[in-house]
Amino acid sequence: MSNLLVDRLEGLYVRFREVGEQITDPDIMQDMKRYVKLTKEYKELEDITKAGDEYKETIERIEESKNIIANETDEEFREMAKMELDELEEKLPVIEQRIKMLLVPADPEDAKNAIMEIRAGTGGDEASIFAGDLHRMYTKYCESKGWKVSISSVSEGTSGGYKEIVMNVEGDNVYGTLKYESGVHRVQRVPQTETQGRVHTSAASVAVLPEAEEFDIDVKESDIRKDTYCSSGPGGQSVNTTYSAIRLTHIPTGIVVTCQDQKSQIKNLAKAMVELRSRIYALEHQKYLDEIAGKRRTMVSTGDRSAKIRTYNYPQGRVTDHRINLTLYNLSAVMDGDIQEIIDKLQTEENIERLKESGL
Numbered sequence: 220m221s222n223l224l225v226d227r228l229e230g231l232y233v234r235f236r237e238v239g240e241q242i243t244d245p246d247i248m249q250d251m252k253r254y255v256k257l258t259k260e261y262k263e264l265e266d267i268t269k270a271g272d273e274y275k276e277t278i279e280r281i282e283e284s285k286n287i288i289a290n291e292t293d294e295e296f297r298e299m300a301k302m303e304l305d306e307l308e309e310k311l312p313v314i315e316q317r318i319k320m321l322l323v324p325a326d327p328e329d330a331k332n333a334i335m336e337i338r339a340g341t342g343g344d345e346a347s348i349f350a351g352d353l354h355r356m357y358t359k360y361c362e363s364k365g366w367k368v369s370i371s372s373v374s375e376g377t378s379g380g381y382k383e384i385v386m387n388v389e390g391d392n393v394y395g396t397l398k399y400e401s402g403v404h405r406v407q408r409v410p411q412t413e414t415q416g417r418v419h420t421s422a423a424s425v426a427v428l429p430e431a432e433e434f435d436i437d438v439k440e441s442d443i444r445k446d447t448y449c450s451s452g453p454g455g456q457s458v459n460t461t462y463s464a465i466r467l468t469h470i471p472t473g474i475v476v477t478c479q480d481q482k483s484q485i486k487n488l489a490k491a492m493v494e495l496r497s498r499i500y501a502l503e504h505q506k507y508l509d510e511i512a513g514k515r516r517t518m519v520s521t522g523d524r525s526a527k528i529r530t531y532n533y534p535q536g537r538v539t540d541h542r543i544n545l546t547l548y549n550l551s552a553v554m555d556g557d558i559q560e561i562i563d564k565l566q567t568e569e570n571i572e573r574l575k576e577s578g579l
Contacts, residue, residue: 224315227322228271235264259330267321274314281307323573329395332430334497338383339376340403342421345410347376350423352554353404354384357397359556366390371478371490387430387490394429399565401427402528409533418534422527430493431500438496444468447484465491474498529561543568 238261241247248254284307287300337353339346361368367389374382388397405422413419447462464479465487476498478491530539536550538561545564547553553561 224318224322228267228318231264231267231322232271235261235268238264263321263325267318270314270318270321274311274318277307277311277314281311319574320570323570326395328429329398330392331394332387332389333394333397334371334385334387334428334430334494335397335400336383336385336426336428337381338424338426339381340422340424342406342419344376344378344380345406345419346421346423347380347382348378348410349380349404349406349421350382350384351376351380352406353423353425354381354386356554356556356558357386357400360558361388361390363556363559364390364396366393369490370480371494372476372480385494387493394427396562397427398429399562400425400528402526405527405530407530407532407534428497428501431496438469438492438499442470443495444470445488463487467491467495469495469499472499472502540565 242257284300284304291297337350339350370386373384376382403424407420446466448464463484466477468475476491476494478487481487538553539546
């Protein structure tokens with residue numbers, strides 16, 4: 220392990236003890252924003268120090284095995300020590316790599332919930348149907364992760380699917396996982412309305428925003444215009460009879476959000492405020508994404524939402540992610556929500572690039 224890495228670890232052991240003391244301080248526990256931040260830091264440091272302990276223990280066992288091989292006269296005992304040494308020397312670089320990855324600072328937004336917007340692009344009715352397919356894919360994926368999904372606004376397509384659908388996703392490390400899905404998704408297939416069997420290309424765009432919490436951004440009430448209107452679509456007898464749907468307009472930025480999925484106006488207002496805060500917050504976050512987009516191929520999607528990131532080719536049963544030149548021939552499984560392999564490979568690529576940037 221390099222001296223730089225050892226020095227970083229020693230400093231983190233000290234910080235780990237400091238944070239451990241701070242989170243038990245009654246004054247700090249009263250400051251919720253600070254307490255949440257310190258608790259998160261403590262968990263991250265705990266993972267690093269555990270890996271550091273494992274590394275130190277492995278080093279000690281390697282030295283013990285070498286000592287046995289050099290000084291032990293019992294051949295069987297020496298042979299056992301050689302076998303253990305081989306295993307330990309194989310294990311050591313794996314632990315070291317894990318420590319390096321843990322030392323690379325995480326995006327502070329990764330742990331947040333997310334707002335996902337899917338919008339039909341070029342391709343008319345077929346684009347709306349594809350947007351519906353993407354919504355189903357993401358819903359199934361989120362269910363497999365145990366995440367909670369709720370729809371805040373929807374505009375249905377004339378032949379099925381959606382012109383636009385916005386959903387909130389709540390769970391563990393949601394934004395850090397789904398952020399790779401931002402960008403233009405393209406589908407190549409024969410539409411149901413196509414009589415001559417020709418393959419058409421359609422597209423839908425996906426935007427993933429980190430959900431902003433109240434202490435992330437201060438939105439003045441005087442800057443918001445609130446309109447109410449009757450809900451449309453599923454919802455029972457109250458649909459089109461009560462003014463429960465909410466439209467919020469942020470006057471300084473012109474951002475407009477709507478929410479109509481709840482029967483209660485109060486609940487719709489609360490959800491709309493979360494989305495409004497997140498969209499305003501995303502304007503600042505986008506500057507950060509623009510800065511790193513040129514450095515990391517995996518982040519081109521979030522740096523530029525007009526970038527084509529993935530193609531779903533039905534005639535060939537193929538999915539291609541253009542950022543990392545990944546091609547898989549399991550289209551039906553992917554459209555059924557099995558996208559973890561793609562996300563894992565994108566995360567791996569990004570981590571490698573971030574590791575290079577860190578100089579470790």
